[in-house]
Structure formats: C-alpha cells, structure tokens
Amino acid sequence: MSALFPTYARWQLEPVSGEGALLVDSSGVTYLDFVAGIAVCNLGHCHPKVNQAVKEQVESLWHVSNLFQIKQQEQAAKTLTDYSVLDKVFFCNSGAEANEAAIKLARKATGKHKILSFHQSFHGRTIGSMSATGQSKVHEGYGPLLSEFEYLPYNDENALSDAVDSEVAAIMVEVIQGEGGVTPMTQAFADKLKEVTELHGCLLIIDEVQTGIGRTGTLFAYEQYGLSPDIITAAKGLGNGFPVGAMLGKEHLTPYFQAGSHGSTFGGNPLAMAAVNAVLKEVVTENLLEDVKKKGKWVINELIDFSKKMDEIVEVRGKGLMIGIECKHEAAPLVAALREQKLLVLQAGPNVLRLLPPLVVTNEQLEQAVEAVKNVFKSSTLLTQ
Ligand SMILES: *Cc1c(COP(=O)(O)O)cnc(C)c1O
Numbered sequence: 001m002s003a004l005f006p007t008y009a010r011w012q013l014e015p016v017s018g019e020g021a022l023l024v025d026s027s028g029v030t031y032l033d034f035v036a037g038i039a040v041c042n043l044g045h046c047h048p049k050v051n052q053a054v055k056e057q058v059e060s061l062w063h064v065s066n067l068f069q070i071k072q073q074e075q076a077a078k079t080l081t082d083y084s085v086l087d088k089v090f091f092c093n094s095g096a097e098a099n100e101a102a103i104k105l106a107r108k109a110t111g112k113h114k115i116l117s118f119h120q121s122f123h124g125r126t127i128g129s130m131s132a133t134g135q136s137k138v139h140e141g142y143g144p145l146l147s148e149f150e151y152l153p154y155n156d157e158n159a160l161s162d163a164v165d166s167e168v169a170a171i172m173v174e175v176i177q178g179e180g181g182v183t184p185m186t187q188a189f190a191d192k193l194k195e196v197t198e199l200h201g202c203l204l205i206i207d208e209v210q211t212g213i214g215r216t217g218t219l220f221a222y223e224q225y226g227l228s229p230d231i232i233t234a235a236k237g238l239g240n241g242f243p244v245g246a247m248l249g250k251e252h253l254t255p256y257f258q259a260g261s262h263g264s265t266f267g268g269n270p271l272a273m274a275a276v277n278a279v280l281k282e283v284v285t286e287n288l289l290e291d292v293k294k295k296g297k298w299v300i301n302e303l304i305d306f307s308k309k310m311d312e313i314v315e316v317r318g319k320g321l322m323i324g325i326e327c328k329h330e331a332a333p334l335v336a337a338l339r340e341q342k343l344l345v346l347q348a349g350p351n352v353l354r355l356l357p358p359l360v361v362t363n364e365q366l367e368q369a370v371e372a373v374k375n376v377f378k379s380s381t382l383l384t385q
C-alpha cells in the first residue's frame with residue numbers, strides 16, 4: 001500500500017533514467033517520451049549544459065534569501081525581459097504561484113476585483129489559480145471559490161465584447177489551451193482581446209506556463225498573435241525540470257509590487273536560477289526555435305494527411321511541438337496502446353491525444369512516433385469495426 005495521497009492515477013511504469021527524448025524504466029525498457037514531464041523537459045532529459053550549470057551551482061551555493069543580491073536572478077530576469085515585451089520579473093516555484101502573483105498584482109494595480117477567464121482553461125491548483133480555472137471538475141468540493149471570476153466561452157468574440165466593462169480588472173487567458181484540449185486561440189479572438197483591453201483599460205494576463213519557453217516555436221506563444229500582454233506567467237519548461245516559476249509584468253505595474261508587498265522564500269534561489277539561465281541560453285541563442293517550427297509543421301502535416309483517411313480523427317491542431325489529435329472516441333485506450341508501442345503521450349480532456357516531445361527530439365524520433373500513432377489508429381479502427 002502506498003503512503004501517498006492517491007491524487008494521481010499513476011501508470012505502472014517507473015522511469016529511472018533519461019537522455020534527450022528517451023526514458024528508461026526500472027525493467028530496462030526504453031520509451032520515446034512525448035510527455036516530457038508535461039511540457040517541462042523541453043531540452044530533453046539530463047541536458048548536458050543544464051546538468052553542468054546545476055552541478056556547478058550545487059558546489060558553490062544553493063540558497064540565500066531574497067534579502068540578498070542574487071546575480072543569477074538578475075541575469076535570468078534580464079534575459080526574459082530582453083526577449084519579451086515585459087519589463088520586470090518576479091520568481092516563484094510553480095505555475096500556480098506565478099498565476100497567484102498575477103492575480104494579486106492585477107487586483108492591486110487596478111483597484112478592481114473582477115477577472116475574466118475561459119471555459120476549459122487551466123491555471124493551477126491553489127485557491128486563486130483554481131478559481132481562475134474554468135473547469136467545474138477542478139473546483140468540485142473546494143468551494144467557496146475566490147469571488148469575482150467569470151468564465152466565458154473561448155474564442156468567442158461576441159461573448160468577450162459583451163462581458164468586458166469598466167469593472168473588469170483583467171482578462172486571463174492561454175494562447176493555446178493545454179489541459180483543456182490543445183485548443184489554439186484564433187487570430188480574430190486575439191484581435192478582439194487587444195481591442196477590448198485597450199478600450200476598457202483592463203489588464204491582459206497571458207498564462208504561458210505550458211506554451212512558453214519555446215514549446216510553440218517562439219519563446220512565448222503570444223508573439224505569434226501580435227499581442228502585447230501586461231503580464232505573462234511561465235513555469236513548466238523554465239527550469240527543464242528544476243521547479244521554478246516566473247511572473248513577468250510591464251513597467252507600469254512596478255509601483256504595485258514594492259518591498260513587502262509579495263514574496264517567496266525559495267523563489268529565484270541560485271540553484272533554480274542556474275537551471276533557468278542554462279535553459280534560456282539554449283532556447284534563445286541556438287537555432288532551436290526555427291527547428292521547433294519546422295518539426296511541428298512536419299508532424300502536424302503528416303497527421304492531417306493521415307486524418308483524411310481516418311474517420312476516428314476529428315481534428316489535428318497545435319503550434320510548434322504542442323500538438324493535439326482530437327478523436328471521435330475516448331483517447332485513453334489509444335494512450336495505453338501507444339505505451340505498448342513504447343511511445344509515451346498524454347491526454348488533454350477525454351478525447352484529445354496530446355503530443356509534447358522535448359524540443360530537441362530528432363527527426364528520426366519524430367518519424368518513429370508518427371508511425372506509432374498511425375499504427376495505433378489503424379488497429380483501433382479495426383477493433384471497433
Ligand atoms: C500546468 C499549468 C499550470 C499550473 O502549473 P503548476 O506548476 O502545476 O502549478 C498553470 N497554467 C497552465 C496553462 C498549465 O499548463
């Protein structure tokens with residue numbers, strides 16, 4: 001009997017080592033890992049430069065309080081702001097914490113409380129970030145939620161126009177809904193977000209926890225829509241597995257996050273920052289992002305072609321290496337069948353297969369994975385016919 005709370009339906013698989021897109025389990029079986037710790041290990045398992053940076057930092061200094069100067073944290077913040085439209089950074093330890101910081105800052109800066117978010121969104125498990133999440137299954141049993149969140153249909157310009165008024169502090173949104181089914185924002189919706197936030201002076205908060213750090217082919221996904229958010233949040237891929245989160249905000253928000261107004265004991269400590277600096281260096285200075293776009297296009301086109309012959313597939317969608325395959329039926333049996341084929345993938349909602357390979361996945365590995373996906377769809381239709 002496990003002494004853990006059973007908050008996860010765990011697979012009977014125990015990974016013990018990994019390299020790049022490969023994961024080895026306790027019985028020596030090698031898998032192609034398109035889960036990547038849920039969009040965390042974007043540079044693959046045990047990336048040599050990230051490993052080296054963390055090892056070196058372990059030997060010199062792990063942790064000091066944020067009451068001290070932390071050069072590594074200044075450097076990480078400089079890189080994040082140099083490569084985004086944001087100007088200031090607050091470091092924390094997870095995506096939920098980053099969103100929590102965003103909610104607090106938006107309330108304080110605007111003096112208003114109402115925040116609009118969207119059906120099928122996911123923003124985390126703390127009371128605040130859970131309240132922002134537009135999925136009742138996440139809320140169940142935990143009420144009352146934080147007040148004044150309102151959930152709107154995603155990609156619905158009219159519903160958005162109707163809901164925004166001068167009482168709204170902020171709109172919080174994912175550019176591609178991850179947990180909710182790998183649903184990309186439409187350009188028309190992005191344009192409307194821009195219009196209403198400008199018109200009513202409310203803040204635009206973009207949750208880039210899953211889409212950020214190169215996952216979609218740009219450092220952050222908002223770049224691909226011509227958006228200029230006031231706040232973005234990041235976490236998952238930021239430390240390549242080292243737990244770390246960040247909230248980035250525009251200059252005009254600086255007065256509202258002064259000394260004593262927010263904090264985190266661990267947030268931005270030298271060890272976490274060693275990982276972040278090594279990750280960012282790889283993601284922004286190599287040809288990695290162009291490569292992610294190319295690889296993503298190839299996979300998506302292959303799967304779209306295949307879907308034309310395959311009734312079971314409703315739609316193939318995504319950007320970069322964040323790819324969803326919506327199925328007519330439940331995706332769970334396909335996930336299990338792919339695991340048998342030594343390919344690890346996730347679900348996003350009941351009917352969507354989600355592929356999140358490390359960004360460093362090789363072309364050969366992508367070909368293998370696409371082949372496995374095709375085979376599993378073929379044999380699953382044979383079974384249902
Ligand atoms: C995973 C995720 C979160 C929560 O991040 P944690 O680190 O688990 O707290 C928030 N928003 C999005 C979009 C996510 O995918």
